[in-house]
Amino acid sequence: MENLKNIPWQEKPENCNTVMWRYSENPIIDRYAIPSSNSIFNSAVVPFEDGYAGVFRCDNKAVQMNIFAGFSKNGIDWDINHEPISFKAGNTEMIDSDYKYDPRVVFIEDRYWITWCNGYHGPTIGIGYTFDFKEFFQCENAFLPFNRNGVLFPKKINGKYAMLSRPSDNGHTAFGDIYISYSPDMKYWGEHRCVMKVAPFEQSAWQCTKIGAGPIPILTNEGWLVFYHGVIATCNGFRYSIGASILDENEPDKVKYRSQPYLMAPAELYELTGDVPNVIFPCAAVHSEKEDKLALYYGAADTVTAMAFGKLSEIIDFVKNNSL
Amino acid sequence: MENLKNIPWQEKPENCNTVMWRYSENPIIDRYAIPSSNSIFNSAVVPFEDGYAGVFRCDNKAVQMNIFAGFSKNGIDWDINHEPISFKAGNTEMIDSDYKYDPRVVFIEDRYWITWCNGYHGPTIGIGYTFDFKEFFQCENAFLPFNRNGVLFPKKINGKYAMLSRPSDNGHTAFGDIYISYSPDMKYWGEHRCVMKVAPFEQSAWQCTKIGAGPIPILTNEGWLVFYHGVIATCNGFRYSIGASILDENEPDKVKYRSQPYLMAPAELYELTGDVPNVIFPCAAVHSEKEDKLALYYGAADTVTAMAFGKLSEIIDFVKNNSL
Amino acid sequence: MENLKNIPWQEKPENCNTVMWRYSENPIIDRYAIPSSNSIFNSAVVPFEDGYAGVFRCDNKAVQMNIFAGFSKNGIDWDINHEPISFKAGNTEMIDSDYKYDPRVVFIEDRYWITWCNGYHGPTIGIGYTFDFKEFFQCENAFLPFNRNGVLFPKKINGKYAMLSRPSDNGHTAFGDIYISYSPDMKYWGEHRCVMKVAPFEQSAWQCTKIGAGPIPILTNEGWLVFYHGVIATCNGFRYSIGASILDENEPDKVKYRSQPYLMAPAELYELTGDVPNVIFPCAAVHSEKEDKLALYYGAADTVTAMAFGKLSEIIDFVKNNSL
Amino acid sequence: MENLKNIPWQEKPENCNTVMWRYSENPIIDRYAIPSSNSIFNSAVVPFEDGYAGVFRCDNKAVQMNIFAGFSKNGIDWDINHEPISFKAGNTEMIDSDYKYDPRVVFIEDRYWITWCNGYHGPTIGIGYTFDFKEFFQCENAFLPFNRNGVLFPKKINGKYAMLSRPSDNGHTAFGDIYISYSPDMKYWGEHRCVMKVAPFEQSAWQCTKIGAGPIPILTNEGWLVFYHGVIATCNGFRYSIGASILDENEPDKVKYRSQPYLMAPAELYELTGDVPNVIFPCAAVHSEKEDKLALYYGAADTVTAMAFGKLSEIIDFVKNNSL
């Protein structure tokens, strides 16, 4: 488990009775933080050297979706490159990519792996890696279209790479469940299993339309802690909230616990207004087990990037005690 | 007619040229007013003992919909129970209820009747009663699915209970008109008549997609004053506004007047942003005929509860003078 | 139970291995059987005097839907009136009726009751009665819109009239389950209960989209035998087949058995082609318990009227032995 | 080219790195600026006498859409008539008009021509003219339904009147391209040519769903400068942004340049919230070639009217340098 020393953090406000709380200076990254950007959101962060590196979704002012590298000393103040990531061929010839969005990043063994929603005849899961966040390599897509929210586990499971994903269609998909797939080599994928389905409306309506994994799963004493987004279709469109589940350590297609209430839902003005109102969408988290701290990165209203905090032990207890 | 002594009230602001005006301290009930709640809105209030009682829609953080009792001395500051209403069997065995929302409350003869949208194989009209807001009894549903916005008249008409409702389907219904039905016994219902249809787009577009009755009808010298919500489908979803009509006292399926302009439409930030933007939805009103005061309770953005005020006589004149 | 003497009948063909078989001279009523008609289908038949009477859906060449009385000596050759039924006011003032279709007829106590799909601000269940099939009286509609396939039980249950129906919406409804409701007086209706839902696609796809009751339920030793139509949505539209269920005699919202396979599905050219291809839709049956004969009337392709036969005992066995 | 002396203007804020910037006192016209109005937006302005005249879309509180004349000395502070424009018959008998919205105004030769979306069996392009903004004449509709966003060129081209428009359907159209048509006499129209289609999602997603011309084209050294709105369909509805293109002076169906990035997109609270969130919709512009100034009028959130400014030369350079 991670034991970061300089984890971004802010203590819980008084009178706050929820398990997670927002950073008081949200959003941490403004929509116009680089010259070309229309919006910066749904982005991934990992510890890197003595600080942090990240891969950021920056839609430009033509609303072209692409991913950019960035760096930070404290995990809160970021320098994002002004040019998108340029990939070299990785484990295959170069793959077409009409667009790239919603990245996740994870260190496995010797390198940082990046997954994202890759536009190849529709959305599917793109895979790449880097050793240094300067030189990037693009690999085979994991799956056929149509798929989104591909999230790798931070270590091999039973000797194989493992990835969560959400099969879908090619529009504003009105359904979607979380599956797991395995690969011996990051090139060929199989052993697909269903992990979590949407919840019944009567039991947990915030996650009754579609769900998708968020940050890299965190290994805890209880199993894999997986933050995910859940969607309800209101008469005025989709509303994205955040929950968490705990999967079995060795058989991660088995759900041990899953939050019936949401952990966070859109409530602040920067979450309620923007390019797509009422969306909070987590893509990364950093934590220190020793300090019992977790910092969550999430996109707000498909426009800006924000943070929230919580104590790891309290989040786990909440999921166990409020399980669907 | 009611002549409440301690009716909640705030004088019309200067420079206000509309018939109704908002309470300056809106919203009166915050989304997190009880520990479990995600939102508190679309709720019902009646005079009770020396103050007020109410039945409140509180969606919890799993976004489960249920109704809760609450009490207030002045009709503005409320204590809402932390547990939902628990019903005993009323005039039948217990009815299933997957969810309950959008309550209305009315005193008839010897007790307080409550109607709400009851989840029984889809939405239909649930009926219950209480004598004291402590012990509650649930009766037969009024109708087959699918129906919403069941609103009882405050006295029998021609010897029968009378209820307004809005037949619909089982989704985010894109149509809906107001009907009236009668019952000799609050158990068997019949004599269904169409009362009001949506308005033509060209004449009154704010109410061209669907309409539904709001608070309990108020008997005036002109007939039954019925506040209702009207919906227009914009390219960004439904927008809910408030109008009023006047029905014949003895033949309430006859519409005497009906407001072509709305009385109120979403305009304040707590109405324009929230879980469902651009919704104002009235479920209750209290009034004093003697003081010529009316206080309206409405849900805002499916998130919080707000109030508005108006002079009863001016509202009636407005509906008569601006009739469709 | 009925023990008709002159029940229409034709023996099972050799090599037929199904429980029900078609009349070899189908269709029994041609689409142009009366001068004004475009199609005659989905019609109801009852024993009357020394022969049979019926209420027929005849769409005219303007494709206006209306119901017509008709008479037959043998139940197969019919004289249908050239003018639609003209109703007088029954237990209420006259009800509007934009259209009438899909009638059912049943004798209870002292008269023949007719139900049909009545166009009153959308489809709902119309009710009427006659003593002689010459003079007809129209009563209150049973329910608010939107409803279809209202089918009365042939005797009171626990002292009340009982009706099956299928709540729906106002278009080509893509969903629909069967409910039961009760009335003390054929005017006010309540005690609504869900009886049967559509079947899961994997278990019985022919009835996975919507279902609706057909002929008047038949009381047997096992309970109420209810023929019903089931619908599957193919990529080329709806396909209507016929199944049967057996309901508890005294608590008819309890399903004892329900056919997983269909009893009949569209297969003959007069069922596969016509105004609406691939529809068989039963609205009436006559039977003799003593002779163990049942004759079923059904509409074919929304165009013509056809018959099928079966042994009552074999049908009951089939439903019991192939229950979902 | 226009060389207005008193063009409305505000210098670019420091630290602003975009080509266009908003007026700091936006919105310039409030939703309730005349007594009857629910919203005032998507309106047209022209230089007139020593100041400005305009034609304003004011939806009233019945949400009826109509157009109103208004006057201003400085182009920013407006007096709008309290009654809608009343038309007399122009080049034909009077045309029905169920509603009027989204006007444009242009001076050609001897008079001011007005076009708007006219409700004639659905939306089409209405045409009228005035000499003095007191007396107005209505002409033949330009086209059959269904059409919107009819925008005249400010002078004849090859001896004919020329109009941009966007054929569509009769709902919240999910597609739409810009065409040009010609007329010898403002009565008969022909020579229809396709000018601009929506952009591929991968190249310029903000304009991938539909596009429509905005203000009157401006003749520059490079050709006709045409501001237009572009729409992207998000999972929460349509988002309207603003771009520009440059058409060939003599063959205006030829697009020389077209902005791949937007010039402006919804970002301020008065653009993100209102009757239809996330809409900015330009209908008029005034400019001074000599002073290199352009002032753009646009509706915000279908609720209020706002302004933005830019240097004409910089806008042209931007479109040339960032062409799709």
Next chain:
Amino acid sequence: MENLKNIPWQEKPENCNTVMWRYSENPIIDRYAIPSSNSIFNSAVVPFEDGYAGVFRCDNKAVQMNIFAGFSKNGIDWDINHEPISFKAGNTEMIDSDYKYDPRVVFIEDRYWITWCNGYHGPTIGIGYTFDFKEFFQCENAFLPFNRNGVLFPKKINGKYAMLSRPSDNGHTAFGDIYISYSPDMKYWGEHRCVMKVAPFEQSAWQCTKIGAGPIPILTNEGWLVFYHGVIATCNGFRYSIGASILDENEPDKVKYRSQPYLMAPAELYELTGDVPNVIFPCAAVHSEKEDKLALYYGAADTVTAMAFGKLSEIIDFVKNNSL
């Protein structure tokens, strides 16, 4: 009025009680009548020299839609060219044409005019002419997209060419009314008026979804006789039937009579089965006033070409006596 000598004809069968009857040898043109064809239907015929000429919609086996010339001595047996019509530029440069279908042909003054549904950024009305059915000239499209069923009147009205058409959208349009437009020169079109709308479902359901003009209008003593198709949307798709109306001779946007019942509806196997079942679609008629004969050409099931006959006087009487 036409007084053809060799009009195709077959006497009414005995026992036929309808105004029109089918040719006993239908279909007259098989789907594979030319080597490349998949289907030949919805085609136009005119008297030419001592026989007949026609323009035929032949979809080829790639299901590309195009129009072909053909010739016949008797109007029943046809020789259709194996190559589609090749157009030269007429009153403008050559117009793009992605596809051509559903032609009509009419002689006016000195030449044969052809209209069809022309694929120019979606369907619109193409116009061409020929003097000899050997050399063909293509003119300006009449309208912007989207339009279908453009039908010219056989002579100028008030000095102008006149055309019926049906504005629509770019898919399987679920709505559509008939309009009229005028032109001084077959190039510029205007004075658009609505002629006939769909009928209310309750009054004439066969024509409640969309309608479109069929053959060239026939001038009679009562006015213009216009055959048209009407469509009802069943749960299994669209059903196309045939009716007729009579328009005022000098003001053809005035409907004098319009058939409430259909004249013909799909009933024969070649109409009920084929590429698009349940479609009969008339595009041409020839008649002799003197002999009181009319022969109608119609496409069946979008697959073959068929004929029906009727006495002109009886058809007119039928429309007058059964008017909506």
Next chain:
Amino acid sequence: MENLKNIPWQEKPENCNTVMWRYSENPIIDRYAIPSSNSIFNSAVVPFEDGYAGVFRCDNKAVQMNIFAGFSKNGIDWDINHEPISFKAGNTEMIDSDYKYDPRVVFIEDRYWITWCNGYHGPTIGIGYTFDFKEFFQCENAFLPFNRNGVLFPKKINGKYAMLSRPSDNGHTAFGDIYISYSPDMKYWGEHRCVMKVAPFEQSAWQCTKIGAGPIPILTNEGWLVFYHGVIATCNGFRYSIGASILDENEPDKVKYRSQPYLMAPAELYELTGDVPNVIFPCAAVHSEKEDKLALYYGAADTVTAMAFGKLSEIIDFVKNNSL
């Protein structure tokens, strides 16, 4: 290449001018050919021992979809087992299967591989194998949902198994293109490439909505001959026709030729009527290169199984000479 000795065959009828022709005794398998069946169609056949074996889609009378083994001496007269195939675990633990349909069968190296549409949280590609058509083994599904029409190549390509498939969604998909994927081991799949997209409506409308591979590809001197189905969406639903393409032998994602016209389209009564009218759907072919004969098996109207024949050389020439 195959050189079967007893290939089913019937000579081309005289006057037949198409490349393929139907068997005169079609359908070869009736809908009720086994006692439980509602329909038998979309089935696969391979040479086996001295005759043929097959895997048949038999929907039962509950309309449950499953696959059954069958045997034939001559490839025309079939004995189909009365019980569905029972699978044992193959290269993984047993996979869930809510339903199985549309099988294909191919011999590779040492065994017969079967692919089908497998119901695993929606449709995806199931894989199994058998050595003797008595004992069957089920392997890992090839892909995540949603996918259909998985078709294996009959030998490894560049050392890998290769499969065509059609990613889709979970309903009556209105889109769909053909992709290829590779596997080293029939368990892990990757290197997904797009092979063929739907054709533009203007060029080849019969294949403009969706396409999917049919029988096992046949290696010819020109490359892989792939029969496929193409779909057009008419206003009355989907119409399925048959075409063919030729893929590069070593790089089968490269299309060398593709038929612009269809090879066959629904035209016979058993194709035009049935459970889903207007569907012909090929799943298998057998051929003899030496005798220049090919026999194609296809489902008709989702109801019965039929055959067609053609000379292999003529089919290849047709595709080359009529390439899109």
